[in-house]
Amino acid sequence: MITEINQSPLYSIANPKSIAFFGASNNFSAMGSNIFQSIFDLGFEGELYPVHPKEENVQGYKAYRDIMDLPVVPDLVIFVLPTRLICDTMEACGKKGIKHAIVVTAGFREVGGEGLALEEKLKGIAQKYGIRFAGPNCLGVVNTHKKLNTTFLNMEGKPGFIGLASQSGSLVTQMFNYLAELGVGFSTAFSIGNGASVDLVDCLEYLGACPDTKVIGMYVEGIDRGREFVEVARAVSLKKPIVALYVGGSETGRKATFSHTGSMAGPDKLYDGILRQSGVIRARSITELFDYCRILGELPVPQGNRIAIQTHSGGPGAAAADACGREGLELPNFPQETIDAISEFIPQTGSINNPVDLTYSKDQKAFFMGIPDALLRSDVVDMLLMYYLVPDRMLKEALGQIGNSEADDENQNMDVLNDYVAYMAQMLRQHKKPLVGFTFRNLSEIFPQALMANGIPIFSSPEQGVRALKSLVTYSRLNQKIQLQEKNLAS
Amino acid sequence: MDTQTLIDNAVENGQKALSEFDSKKILAAYGIPVSQEYLASDAKEAVQKAEEIGYPVVMKACSHEIAHKTEGGLVEISLNSTEEMKAAFERILTKTDTPLDGILVQEMVAGKRELMLGLVRDPQFGPCVMVGFGGIMTEIIKDTCFRMAPVDEIEALDMLEEFKSKDLLGPFRGNAPVDKKNLCNAISAIGKIGLENDDISEIDINPLIIRSDGTFAAVDALIVIGRGTK
Numbered sequence: 017m018i019t020e021i022n023q024s025p026l027y028s029i030a031n032p033k034s035i036a037f038f039g040a041s042n043n044f045s046a047m048g049s050n051i052f053q054s055i056f057d058l059g060f061e062g063e064l065y066p067v068h069p070k071e072e073n074v075q076g077y078k079a080y081r082d083i084m085d086l087p088v089v090p091d092l093v094i095f096v097l098p099t100r101l102i103c104d105t106m107e108a109c110g111k112k113g114i115k116h117a118i119v120v121t122a123g124f125r126e127v128g129g130e131g132l133a134l135e136e137k138l139k140g141i142a143q144k145y146g147i148r149f150a151g152p153n154c155l156g157v158v159n160t161h162k163k164l165n166t167t168f169l170n171m172e173g174k175p176g177f178i179g180l181a182s183q184s185g186s187l188v189t190q191m192f193n194y195l196a197e198l199g200v201g202f203s204t205a206f207s208i209g210n211g212a213s214v215d216l217v218d219c220l221e222y223l224g225a226c227p228d229t230k231v232i233g234m235y236v237e238g239i240d241r242g243r244e245f246v247e248v249a250r251a252v253s254l255k256k257p258i259v260a261l262y263v264g265g266s267e268t269g270r271k272a273t274f275s276h277t278g279s280m281a282g283p284d285k286l287y288d289g290i291l292r293q294s295g296v297i298r299a300r301s302i303t304e305l306f307d308y309c310r311i312l313g314e315l316p317v318p319q320g321n322r323i324a325i326q327t328h329s330g331g332p333g334a335a336a337a338d339a340c341g342r343e344g345l346e347l348p349n350f351p352q353e354t355i356d357a358i359s360e361f362i363p364q365t366g367s368i369n370n371p372v373d374l375t376y377s378k379d380q381k382a383f384f385m386g387i388p389d390a391l392l393r394s395d396v397v398d399m400l401l402m403y404y405l406v407p408d409r410m411l412k413e414a415l416g417q418i419g420n421s422e423a424d425d426e427n428q429n430m431d432v433l434n435d436y437v438a439y440m441a442q443m444l445r446q447h448k449k450p451l452v453g454f455t456f457r458n459l460s461e462i463f464p465q466a467l468m469a470n471g472i473p474i475f476s477s478p479e480q481g482v483r484a485l486k487s488l489v490t491y492s493r494l495n496q497k498i499q500l501q502e503k504n505l506a507s
Numbered sequence: 508m509d510t511q512t513l514i515d516n517a518v519e520n521g522q523k524a525l526s527e528f529d530s531k532k533i534l535a536a537y538g539i540p541v542s543q544e545y546l547a548s549d550a551k552e553a554v555q556k557a558e559e560i561g562y563p564v565v566m567k568a569c570s571h572e573i574a575h576k577t578e579g580g581l582v583e584i585s586l587n588s589t590e591e592m593k594a595a596f597e598r599i600l601t602k603t604d605t606p607l608d609g610i611l612v613q614e615m616v617a618g619k620r621e622l623m624l625g626l627v628r629d630p631q632f633g634p635c636v637m638v639g640f641g642g643i644m645t646e647i648i649k650d651t652c653f654r655m656a657p658v659d660e661i662e663a664l665d666m667l668e669e670f671k672s673k674d675l676l677g678p679f680r681g682n683a684p685v686d687k688k689n690l691c692n693a694i695s696a697i698g699k700i701g702l703e704n705d706d707i708s709e710i711d712i713n714p715l716i717i718r719s720d721g722t723f724a725a726v727d728a729l730i731v732i733g734r735g736t737k
Contacts, residue, residue: 275709285652290635
């Protein structure tokens with residue numbers, strides 16, 4: 017296991033200071049040109065050396081006829097070339113002394129037939145020159161903290177804390193905008209394609225050691241180095257959470273079996289158990305993968321599975337309580353001191369039981385400050401889920417109510433809103449208990465955006481919020497189990 | 508014959524599997540409780556062994572070539588007397604042409620709860636252990652959990668925790684909870700067999716019957732011979 021990212025074969029792939037590029041031209045419809053553009057669009061700070069047989073310059077960068085003509089040995093080479101040219105070009109780069117590559121080009125193992133032999137040939141050439149490469153059939157890497165984006169889409173949003181290792185290119189490149197709206201982003205995301213040289217296990221080791229990465233997401237179609245995967249994942253999961261979306265079916269070499277056990281060992285059931293053994297939390301959808309990543313990256317681990325639900329509407333609160341029942345989260349009864357602390361805020365028509373239901377909140381300050389604070393303070397509460405409905409109009413009325421006569425003034429509106437948000441963020445730090453919200457309002461509205469920007473995850477349904485909270489509980493349990501096992505092994 | 512020789516001989520003979528009797532010898536050598544049983548070569552010996560075990564008993568055709576006995580009518584249960592033993596013996600012999608190692612005379616393990624334990628080899632993960640809902644409904648209920656070997660006691664407990672039918676293992680209709688520690692040991696042992704014997708490719712224990720006092724025994728077992736991928 018590596019302890020620093022610079023010990024990883026992926027280091028120069030994710031942190032190059034100079035890049036040679038095959039396949040970019042001044043024809044902007046070509047994929048290579050698009051990828052080249054993504055690199056300088058994000059403001060890559062290293063050197064870029066396009067190699068082109070005819071052009072003098074490519075998109076404003078001096079072009080080189082031959083890799084041998086480059087003034088330096090670049091840290092990384094990217095290939096977006098026709099399949100038939102890859103092996104020879106890799107050979108030439110090997111002679112130049114380049115040690116790291118991204119092979120975007122497809123047409124290898126994934127197409128079967130001659131592609132299998134071609135991939136073996138490519139691996140052979142790489143081995144001869146000591147080259148480690150991502151791909152083939154991949155989109156490479158996004159390292160937001162180093163302004164590197166080798167995918168064909170523009171990076172949107174801010175640098176974030178989600179590390180990703182993906183056997184699908186789309187999950188890396190097509191999630192920028194989705195994650196940005198949820199107030200999160202990638203630290204480093206790898207699309208490894210066929211994984212001929214670097215694979216999921218290498219990514220896991222890298223991301224485990226990566227200081228910008230708080231949580232690791234994986235998109236898995238099949239794991240090749242199974243036993244190494246389990247060992248590395250268990251070790252990494254003690255440092256940071258790992259979430260995997262497994263969509264099975266691509267394993268090769270599965271044999272016909274003779275026993276009943278064999279006939280029941282479908283890959284889905286097998287991966288289900290082995291991911292759990294590896295300390296990896298399994299997500300069931302792409303949405304869930306990133307829901308889990310953001311909550312696990314943002315929030316502290318709860319001490320137990322007891323949850324308080326706060327709502328100002330019966331239905332969503334009851335639906336949340338119902339989801340808790342399905343997920344094994346417990347709704348405790350509140351002790352007298354908690355009841356005393358919140359009862360002043362609850363109208364006659366409301367409920368002081370769990371879920372706490374205000375039915376209608378006149379006093380926004382109580383809803384976002386007084387009540388959650390008292391609930392998080394309670395010894396029987398390990399985490400809090402809040403349903404809220406704050407359309408912009410209500411926000412303005414509320415501001416007027418607390419004596420802000422200039423409530424129409426956008427700036428002052430924002431100040432008061434920021435006070436709520438800051439208070440909630442402060443509660444999170446003070447109580448060290450998970451706090452999430454859910455709403456059916458659009459998450460692009462001002463209030464959810466402000467909450468999410470301050471590290472409070474907001475979800476679009478009670479079920480999503482509850483399942484995300486459950487992933488925190490699962491992480492804590494898997495972690496404790498592995499720690500106990502390690503302790504037993506040591507003694 | 509020690510277990511290694513048993514396996515080596517099976518490989519040398521080109522056997523696809525071990526007989527139930529031999530399979531259980533391997534399991535017992537790894538500490539997995541198995542039903543008390545003897546291999547009898549004729550009806551007289553079968554009766555004699557039944558009296559040693561105590562009625563009621565079970566009789567089964569025993570051969571490494573017969574993997575699934577119930578379907579072939581090669582299992583006779585609840586035999587209570589010499590006469591019943593003799594008649595059952597004859598019935599089994601008329602139902603198969605396969606050369607038999609003998610007739611297995613077995614204690615009839617009484618219990619309402621049935622589990623299945625197993626081993627399978629995955630090309631990527633190597634030997635993997637399974638625990639599941641047992642009996643003839645196994646493939647209908649499909650309640651199984653898998654882990655990669657080795658599986659320690661903590662991991663085995665976690666498998667039982669993940670098991671949907673886990674309430675079977677607690678107190679159940681007047682039956683004592685299962686001896687969990689021993690069950691975990693049995694699960695670990697399956698993984699150990701997989702790790703230590705490359706020539707064993709798969710194992711089925713089905714059913715593993717839990718007695719009303721919480722003890723249990725492997726009542727039927729199949730060890731499949733074949734080089735694993737890892």
